Amino acid sequence: MFEVGVMRSEEVEEVIHLEYDVLGVSPFVATSLLPVKKKVIVARVNDGIAGCATVCWNDRFEIASLAVKKEYRNAxxxxxxxxxxxxxxxxxxxxxxxxxxxxxxxxxFYLxxxxxxxxxxxxxxGNGVSGLKMVKHLS
Ligand SMILES: CC(C)(COP(=O)(O)OP(=O)(O)OC[C@H]1O[C@@H](n2cnc3c(N)ncnc32)[C@H](O)[C@@H]1OP(=O)(O)O)[C@@H](O)C(=O)NCCC(=O)NCCS
Incomplete structure (x- = not known):
C-alpha cells in the first residue's frame, strides 16, 4: 500500500538520497539552483518514501525526474x-x-x-547518450 502526495520539508533528505540512489544525480538539488518553481511528488509506504518525481515550471511544466526504488517497482x-x-x-x-x-x-513507460x-x-x-524530448498533452 502507498499514498501519493507533495513532499514535506522533513522528507527533503530522503528524496535527495532516493534520487542519488536510483538516478545517480539529484534533479531536486539541480533544479533548486535554477530560476524555476518546483514541487516534489512522493509515494509514501510504511517505511518511508518508495518513489518520487521532481516537477518544475516557468513557461512550461516539466517532469525533471522520476524514480522508484527497485524493491517497489512494477506495483x-x-x-x-x-x-x-x-x-x-x-x-x-x-x-x-x-x-x-x-x-x-x-x-x-512514458508512451x-x-x-x-x-x-x-x-x-x-554530453556523454554520447542520445535522448528524447517527450510531451504529454493534457485533455
Ligand atoms: C520507470 C519507473 C519510474 C517505473 O516505475 P514503476 O513504479 O515500476 O512503474 P509502474 O509499476 O507504474 O509501471 C510498470 C510498467 O512500466 C514498465 N517499465 C518500467 N520501467 C521500464 C523501462 N525502463 N522501459 C520500459 N518499460 C518500463 C514496466 O514494464 C511495467 O509495464 P506493464 O505495466 O506493462 O507491466 C522505474 O522503473 C524507475 O524508477 N526506473 C529507474 C529510473 C528511471 O529510469 N527514471 C526515469 C528517468 S527518465
Whole structure:
C-alpha cells in the first residue's frame, strides 16, 4: 500500500538520497539552483518514501525526474506519481507536460502514459547518450 502526495520539508533528505540512489544525480538539488518553481511528488509506504518525481515550471511544466526504488517497482507507484504530476500541472493551468529521457530509458513507460516523442537529441547528456524530448498533452 502507498499514498501519493507533495513532499514535506522533513522528507527533503530522503528524496535527495532516493534520487542519488536510483538516478545517480539529484534533479531536486539541480533544479533548486535554477530560476524555476518546483514541487516534489512522493509515494509514501510504511517505511518511508518508495518513489518520487521532481516537477518544475516557468513557461512550461516539466517532469525533471522520476524514480522508484527497485524493491517497489512494477506495483503501480510510477503510474500513480505520474498521474499526480498531471494533476499538479492541470491545477497550475498548464495544458502539456514535458520531459527528457535517455533513448535507453523507460520510453515505453512514458508512451503508455500518453507521452509522444517531440524530438530526438544527439548526445543529450554530453556523454554520447542520445535522448528524447517527450510531451504529454493534457485533455
Ligand atoms: C520507470 C519507473 C519510474 C517505473 O516505475 P514503476 O513504479 O515500476 O512503474 P509502474 O509499476 O507504474 O509501471 C510498470 C510498467 O512500466 C514498465 N517499465 C518500467 N520501467 C521500464 C523501462 N525502463 N522501459 C520500459 N518499460 C518500463 C514496466 O514494464 C511495467 O509495464 P506493464 O505495466 O506493462 O507491466 C522505474 O522503473 C524507475 O524508477 N526506473 C529507474 C529510473 C528511471 O529510469 N527514471 C526515469 C528517468 S527518465
Amino acid at each position: 503501480g507507484i510510477g503510474a500513480a506519481i505520474i498521474e499526480k504530476c498531471f494533476e499538479v500541472a492541470r491545477d497550475l493551468g498548464f495544458d502539456s507536460v514535458w520531459l527528457e529521457t535517455p533513448e535507453n530509458g523507460p520510453v515505453e 503508455s502514459h500518453g507521452f509522444c516523442v517531440e524530438s530526438h537529441v544527439r548526445n543529450m547528456y
